[in-house]
Amino acid sequence: GAVVSQHPSRVICKSGTSVKIECRSLDFQATTMFWYRQFPKQSLMLMATSNEGSKATYEQGVEKDKFLINHASLTLSTLTVTSAHPEDSSFYICSAREIDRGLGDTQYFGPGTRLTVL
């Protein structure tokens, strides 16, 4: 099946620093990737849609200047949390859209990145 990787899997940083998370589709090309965040014991909430070669589309209430998204190639999207604060601590998950395998419009998810801001 389609494989999506994320790096790092876990990061602890000091308040005020920036953190970059990478999302890669390993065996398929993804023109569209998505970024979600998940708080403990809650569901996934979509943050933004990342389109290769164009600006990301952010969901209502998500600060685009705080969560910078770059989709520079068909296999890589990055999320940078700028000037991180403790309230940004969360589980961040990316997904990549794959529509070429005869299975329909399917999203495949990375393993997630657990961010802790001290």
Add this chain to the structure above:
Amino acid sequence: GIQVEQSPPDLILQEGANSTLRCNFSDSVNNLQWFHQNPWGQLINLFYIPSGTKQNGRLSATTVATERYSLLYISSSQTTDSGVYFCAVSTGTASKLTFGTGTRLQVTL
């Protein structure tokens, strides 16, 4: 936006038991997926099923699009089935998924 409710919110089963998880959605959808989130947070694709019925081993799913619900059946449950099960839907052409509230399953020996 579309609302996606799952039931039950929590479920405890003994190993070997069967279960049915339900996903209700408030509007027409063109995409519905079921996922299992394991204890480490990884989301595993179970089914892409905007309509109809599919089976994969001990798991099967049915979506009745006209009545706006989907069911996930787990038979002969195993401890490795533990985790959270999510359904997620999308409408229109954006392909953005809206996740349901989840069902937390614990399978005990």
